[in-house]
Amino acid sequence: MEHLLNERVKNIEISGIRRFSNMVSHVEDVISLTIGQPDFPTPEHVKKAGIEAITDNFTSYTHNAGTIELRKAACEFVKKKYQLNYQPESEVIVTMGASEAIDIALRTILTEGTEVILPGPIYPGYEPVIRMMGAQPIYSDIRENQFRFTLDMIKPYITEKTRCIVLPYPSNPTGVSLNEGELREIADYLRDKDIFVLADEIYSELSYNQMHYSIASFLKEQTIVINGLSKSHSMTGWRIGFLFAPENIAKHILKVHQYNVSCANSIAQKAAYEALTTGIDDALSMKKEYEKRRDYVYQRLETMGFEVVKPDGAFYFFIKIPSTIALNSFDFAVKLVNDVKVAVVPGSAFSEYGEGYFRLSFACSMGTLEEGLNRIEQFLKK
Structure with a gap:
């Protein structure tokens, strides 16, 4: 019966990040610097709120867009943090993680034959949705621009078919x-062009060198903002994301969300409310620790002679494979596992423009990073 399946779905591949991580998960004593999973536990007060929600039998459907108290808290959060103004009744949707928010946004705005401009390299979660809608991903190679997707990297690719530009900052995989x-x-x-901006800001609370700015501050009427609690509050498994958009856009995205999942998990919504109110600054202590790790990893990588751009945010380094190593990024990552038992993500997982690089996550303890980098240094000396 496989021949009857949707060809667009059949042509989609499993994420290269997950594929490689799963491939090496059985290797004993491997140090994994792959998945973007914060190594901090969800804050205790947030977990307690989730437990109380179960005890209080808060286990029914909520409003499709999420509880009004959580939507109010989400709007207050982005107003205080990023000076964004959204109406909780009509301009925010609580989603099943940022991934669902990306999916329903793109499924609402894209039609057959339209184009989406993305920076390359980029997180692999956008292209499959774009292709399933019959739209075309158009990549701008930002490798020679210090990985910055600036206007001069966007303008050459704008055509009459351009429907959306994806701005994922701080960036996964480059930081x-x-x-x-x-x-x-x-x-x-x-401004005033018929082009949407999808601003994926899931790492906004993990900005190190500068305050995080959202393009929605300057272009709200054309921007869909994606955010969530997975990275800021170490709540990846709770699956709570947020989509912010003007009412005339959000009301249509809400229809797709409704028929997709009905509503986000009610228990997780209670925990999310606690995270955005009592825990509004929970990310600060984590960010401080990530910044220490970033500086340590950067110093080690430079000492080893790697060509690398110091990240402004998130918890990744995107590192160029030395020209002396005649391997593509996948084979390089496999050899690193086989020779010194360190797992990183091949750059090819982040589009063809990631080839020749690898991604290293520093969302792990300083001891793990030190040992992992020691092994990479040993690998290079061989």
């Missing part, structure tokens, strides 16, 4: 962010 001036320049150019 690079755009500053206020760069975002304002993009907003000024796109």
Whole structure:
């Protein structure tokens, strides 16, 4: 019966991140620097709120867009943190993680034959949805621009078919962010054009060198903002994301969300409310620790002679494989596992523009990072 399946689905591949991580998971004593999973536990007060929700039998459907108390808290959060103004009754949807938010946003705005401009390299979660909608991903190679997806990297690819531009900052896999001036320049150019911006800001609370700015501050009427609690509050398994958009856009996205999942998990919504209110600054202590790790890893990588851009946010390094190593990124990652038992993600998982690189996650303890980098250094000396 496989021949009857949707060809667009059959042509989609499992994420290269997961595929490689699963492939090496059985290797004994391997140090995994792969998955973007915070190594901190969910804050105790947030877990307690989830437990209380179960005890209080808060286990029924909620409003399709999420409880009004959580939507109010989400709007207050982005207003306080990023100066964004959204109406909780009509301009925010609580989703099953940022992944669902990306999915329902793209399924609402894309039609057959339209185009989406993305930076390359990029997280692999956008292209499959784009292709399933019969739209076309158009990549801009940002490798020679310090991984910055600035206006001059966007303009050459805009056509009459362009429907959306994806701005994922801070970036997975590069950790690079755009500053206020760069975002304002993009907003000024796109204003009044029939082009959406999908601003994936899931790592917004993990910005190190500068304040996080959202392009929605300058271009709200054309922007769909994606955020959530997975990275900021170490709540990956709780699956709570947020989609912010003007009412005339959000009301249509809500229909797709409704028929997709009905509503986000009610218990997780209670925990999320606690995270956004009592725990509004929970990310700060984690960010401080991540910044220490980032600085340590950067110093070690430079000492080893790697060519690398220091990340502004998130918890990744995107590292160029030395020209002296005649291997593609997948074979390099396999050899690293086989020779010194360190797992990283091949750059090819992040589009063809990631080939020749590998991603290293520093969302793990300093001891793990030290041992992992020692092994990589040993590998290079061989």
